[in-house]
Amino acid sequence: MKKILILGGGTAGTMMANKLYKALDRQEWEITIVDQHKTHYYQPGFLFIPFGIYNKSDVVKPKGDFFPAGVKVIYQEIDRIEGEENRVHLTDGSSLKYDFLVIATGTQTRPDETPGLQGEEWYKSIFDFYTVEGAVALQRFFKTWEGGKLVMCISELPFKCPVAPIEFVCLAEAYFTGKGIRDKVDITFVTPLAGAFTKPIATKMLSQLLDDKNIKVVPEFYLESVDNEKKVIKSYDEVEIPFDVLTIVPVNMGSEMIERSGLGDDMNYVETDKETLQSKKFENIFVLGDAANIPTSKAGSVAHFAAEILFENMMNAFENRPPTAKFDGHANCYIETGYGKGALIDFNYDTEPLPGTFPLPGIGPFGLLKNTKINHYGKMIFRWIYWHILLRGKEMPIEAHMTMAGKKNNID
Amino acid sequence: MATKNYAGKSVEVNDEGYMVDPSQWSKEIAAEIAKEEGIELTDKHYEVLEFLRNANEKGETLTIRRVGKSGIVDIKGLYQLFPGGPLKFSSKFAGIPKPASCV
Ligand SMILES: Cc1cc2nc3c(=O)[nH]c(=O)nc-3n(C[C@H](O)[C@H](O)[C@H](O)COP(=O)(O)OP(=O)(O)OC[C@H]3O[C@@H](n4cnc5c(N)ncnc54)[C@H](O)[C@@H]3O)c2cc1C
Numbered sequence: 158m159k160k161i162l163i164l165g166g167g168t169a170g171t172m173m174a175n176k177l178y179k180a181l182d183r184q185e186w187e188i189t190i191v192d193q194h195k196t197h198y199y200q201p202g203f204l205f206i207p208f209g210i211y212n213k214s215d216v217v218k219p220k221g222d223f224f225p226a227g228v229k230v231i232y233q234e235i236d237r238i239e240g241e242e243n244r245v246h247l248t249d250g251s252s253l254k255y256d257f258l259v260i261a262t263g264t265q266t267r268p269d270e271t272p273g274l275q276g277e278e279w280y281k282s283i284f285d286f287y288t289v290e291g292a293v294a295l296q297r298f299f300k301t302w303e304g305g306k307l308v309m310c311i312s313e314l315p316f317k318c319p320v321a322p323i324e325f326v327c328l329a330e331a332y333f334t335g336k337g338i339r340d341k342v343d344i345t346f347v348t349p350l351a352g353a354f355t356k357p358i359a360t361k362m363l364s365q366l367l368d369d370k371n372i373k374v375v376p377e378f379y380l381e382s383v384d385n386e387k388k389v390i391k392s393y394d395e396v397e398i399p400f401d402v403l404t405i406v407p408v409n410m411g412s413e414m415i416e417r418s419g420l421g422d423d424m425n426y427v428e429t430d431k432e433t434l435q436s437k438k439f440e441n442i443f444v445l446g447d448a449a450n451i452p453t454s455k456a457g458s459v460a461h462f463a464a465e466i467l468f469e470n471m472m473n474a475f476e477n478r479p480p481t482a483k484f485d486g487h488a489n490c491y492i493e494t495g496y497g498k499g500a501l502i503d504f505n506y507d508t509e510p511l512p513g514t515f516p517l518p519g520i521g522p523f524g525l526l527k528n529t530k531i532n533h534y535g536k537m538i539f540r541w542i543y544w545h546i547l548l549r550g551k552e553m554p555i556e557a558h559m560t561m562a563g564k565k566n567n568i569d
Numbered sequence: 570m571a572t573k574n575y576a577g578k579s580v581e582v583n584d585e586g587y588m589v590d591p592s593q594w595s596k597e598i599a600a601e602i603a604k605e606e607g608i609e610l611t612d613k614h615y616e617v618l619e620f621l622r623n624a625n626e627k628g629e630t631l632t633i634r635r636v637g638k639s640g641i642v643d644i645k646g647l648y649q650l651f652p653g654g655p656l657k658f659s660s661k662f663a664g665i666p667k668p669a670s671c672v
Contacts, residue, residue: 314632349633351657377654379633381644393633393655394648422630423638450630 158187159475162245162255164235164414166192168200168548169446169460170261171223175550176468178225189229189253191245195220198289199543201457201536204321204493206292207284207404208332209300213293215540223548235262238418240439257441257471260420260427262412264317264447264455270408271312273383283383283403286325287317295404299332304341305401310390311348312380315424316409317447317455320502322346323353323363324493325404330370331495345373347390347398352376356509359502362526366494409455411448426450431506432483434467441474443467453486453506461547462487465557487559489515491536499532501525505559514563517554522563575601587660587667591622594664603662610662614650616641618663631656631668 411425469482486506576597
């Protein structure tokens with residue numbers, strides 16, 4: 158029996174387990190998946206919890222429900238990969254051999270990386286919504302909050318789902334308007350980037366959107382620490398921004414297991430060939446999802462498109478062919494903007510998000526970089542698509558490679 | 570795209586003044602670009618520039634944190650060397666593309 162080992166049973170690992178299991182001869186191949194936790198979180202849903210649109214029960218399901226019956230599942234923490242020996246060590250002291258390895262251990266929030274972030278005020282007036290605990294605590298806080306300064310701060314790049322903080326402030330704006338206290342809430346969006354987003358055309362559109370909603374943007378703010386007593390955030394060049402409630406995207410880092418395995422960069426993301434999705438150190442190690450250091454968004458949609466390429470290249474490797482499939486960095490993100498509307502961006506390594514329309518057979522077209530109702534529905538049906546199609550590794554009516562169809566290239 | 574004259578050489582730069590071809594770079598050119606931003610380069614500055622050029626050549630993703638872990642300066646020190654835009658200015662003086670901090 159040849160052995161495939163998948164590390165991490167989140168979005169990417171689960172998708173890959175399903176795809177491989179369906180394609181491979183069960184007499185010849187043994188597929189094993191390892192994860193430390195039994196609960197699968199629909200992370201895009203975290204965004205809606207603070208505003209009472211979703212509750213915890215809307216975003217959790219057992220991981221086991223999504224693994225194919227013939228895949229061996231081990232719930233254990235991974236200690237490290239020993240690439241030279243084709244072996245993975247678990248923290249209980251046991252070890253597993255593999256012929257091919259898929260790393261899909263994602264990224265974690267690391268509030269401990271910012272001095273003062275987890276001080277006195279943590280979960281009292283400082284919250285993250287990148288964990289279910291933080292999102293639920295924030296929902297409780299917002300219910301009785303009477304207004305003041307709301308500061309949304311991004312700690313470090315890269316972080317997963319780069320549009321989530323923008324969506325958060327838009328939803329907050331709509332939420333407080335609905336509660337009739339918008340005039341008492343001052344919303345500020347603080348980012349280390351030079352603008353609301355990284356790519357120029359999308360930044361222009363999103364800056365306008367935030368401006369229309371009277372949300373202030375503070376760019377080029379690089380967070381050093383949080384002062385709990387004075388309730389200010391401080392940057393390295395000593396700018397201070399006061400807050401009454403701080404919502405934060407903590408530093409995001411890959412698993413420490415990657416560091417212990419000597420496979421990562423200094424944010425513990427696996428050094429990965431951005432086209433073949435192979436580890437730069439070992440040919441039989443592949444990387445999928447947020448764990449990879451490829452220069453595109455860390456998002457479920459990216460993992461989905463990359464999975465198709467990875468699947469092809471693994472099939473190539475199984476039959477001793479070179480990895481001819483090439484990933485283009487395709488990302489496709491709905492941006493929830495409040496009041497039942499949304500925007501959509503679609504881009505890859507080389508093409509920045511452009512306006513136009515996005516063709517989706519049966520449902521679309523969706524407006525690209527436009528604020529429309531249909532884009533909002535796109536976001537809301539994404540949850541159903543996630544549980545029923547994406548995780549199960551089924552085909553979606555969207556090409557893995559980005560298409561220029563519908564995009565407008567010549568705008569000023 | 571434009572051409573500018575630095576240290577007696579004509580150098581290709583983009584709209585934001587970043588050098589297009591890292592191989593055209595020299596210490597003298599760096600000093601003149603830095604002067605335009607009001608910064609006088611010291612040995613410490615040059616150490617940072619060398620580090621950035623090497624990292625860029627290897628295709629590494631450049632972040633302030635990455636430079637902060639380089640052992641040359643910490644992040645606070647980097648801000649003091651390049652006030653107002655540590656990575657923005659240091660990469661400009663190093664003759665490498667502006668790091669498009671990845672989305
Ligand atoms: C607030 C928010 C909103 C988002 N919105 C969107 C959106 O609208 N659209 C979109 O496409 N994406 C969105 N995302 C991003 C998306 O959820 C992630 O990109 C996606 O889940 C990444 O999948 P992954 O498998 O790489 O990582 P994960 O799904 O995080 O899985 C990693 C798994 O590895 C396991 N693991 C890690 N280390 C170890 C170890 N040492 N031992 C054992 N197990 C380990 C973890 O337990 C986990 O189960 C959002 C994310 C957040 C937080």
